[in-house]
Amino acid sequence: MSRRTISSGWPVPPPNRRSALRAALAGIGAATLAGCDRLSNNPAVVDALKSAQHLSHGAQRLVAGRKAMAQEFSEADIAKTFKANGTLAPRDADYRALMQGGFKDWALRVEGLVEQPAAFTLAELRTMPSRTQITRHDCVEGWSAIGKWKGVPLAHVLAQVKPLPNAKYVVFRCADSMDDPAAAADSRYYESVDMDDAYHAQTVLAYELNGQPLPVANGAPLRVRIERQLGYKHAKYLMRIELVERFDQIRGGQGGYWEDNGYEWYAGI
Numbered sequence: 001m002s003r004r005t006i007s008s009g010w011p012v013p014p015p016n017r018r019s020a021l022r023a024a025l026a027g028i029g030a031a032t033l034a035g036c037d038r039l040s041n042n043p044a045v046v047d048a049l050k051s052a053q054h055l056s057h058g059a060q061r062l063v064a065g066r067k068a069m070a071q072e073f074s075e076a077d078i079a080k081t082f083k084a085n086g087t088l089a090p091r092d093a094d095y096r097a098l099m100q101g102g103f104k105d106w107a108l109r110v111e112g113l114v115e116q117p118a119a120f121t122l123a124e125l126r127t128m129p130s131r132t133q134i135t136r137h138d139c140v141e142g143w144s145a146i147g148k149w150k151g152v153p154l155a156h157v158l159a160q161v162k163p164l165p166n167a168k169y170v171v172f173r174c175a176d177s178m179d180d181p182a183a184a185a186d187s188r189y190y191e192s193v194d195m196d197d198a199y200h201a202q203t204v205l206a207y208e209l210n211g212q213p214l215p216v217a218n219g220a221p222l223r224v225r226i227e228r229q230l231g232y233k234h235a236k237y238l239m240r241i242e243l244v245e246r247f248d249q250i251r252g253g254q255g256g257y258w259e260d261n262g263y264e265w266y267a268g269i
């Protein structure tokens with residue numbers, strides 16, 4: 001055996017998912033990279049995303065495990081302006097009323113498969129233990145931004161409501177309708193993660209961005225950070241958190257607004 005043969009017994013490193021995705025997106029052309037909605041209409045993008053995500057999901061479980069931390073950065077790395085994307089100002093009447101009241105009447109309901117359903121005001125969430133983290137947000141459109149988030153770990157909030165043993169997923173229900181809010185069908189943004197991500201140390205319900213109250217464009221009053229996954233998992237404008245055993249009966253059945261439009265449910269980076 002030559003001295004250059006490596007037989008450490010470790011699995012090979014994961015393929016670089018981000019560069020695979022970038023290369024795939026580059027092939028589609030910058031002109032089409034105008035929004036998540038337009039991207040989802042492009043079958044080439046959806047295919048590229050799916051293949052890149054499959055590589056990553058398997059590789060991540062093999063090599064890193066689901067508890068591995070996303071990279072954290074220093075204050076010097078923080079972007080001057082953190083881009084906002086998707087909904088920038090929900091049009092829904094209930095949200096607008098809460099916003100006009102400075103979110104004093106807003107409360108996050110946490111319910112479903114829990115022993116003690118509860119509702120938490122912003123003031124209550126702010127008195128809970130907090131975590132501050134400087135992380136990079138990666139959107140499927142091909143842009144990234146580093147920001148400093150402060151919020152309460154979702155694990156802490158879950159401990160208050162005591163999930164039942166059959167709770168397998170956490171569903172995030174948002175305020176913003178993606179279609180005309182007057183239309184009959186519910187088109188409000190939603191997302192879901194499994195318990196590994198729900199209890200991950202960096203999964204926080206964030207109420208501050210870069211030392212300021214979370215701006216409306218970025219999801220005021222509260223948005224979730226799922227740091228090991230792509231941007232669309234990070235639900236903004238949270239209204240309600242629901243613990244469920246399965247999500248195939250919710251809306252399109254794929255676990256999220258963009259998932260119902262063809263994106264992968266597991267969007268690991």
Ligand SMILES: Nc1nc2c(c(=O)[nH]1)N[C@H]1C(S)=C(S)[C@@H](COP(=O)(O)O)O[C@H]1N2
Nearest residue numbers: 083084085086087139174189218231234236
């Ligand atoms: N409620 C809600 N959450 C959302 C979205 C949205 O349109 N509505 N867009 C998603 C997408 S595609 C991205 S990239 C991020 C953007 O977060 P930002 O506005 O803070 O940049 O939010 C995600 N969460």
Ligand SMILES: [Mo]
Nearest residue numbers: 139140231232
């Ligand atoms: Mo995104």
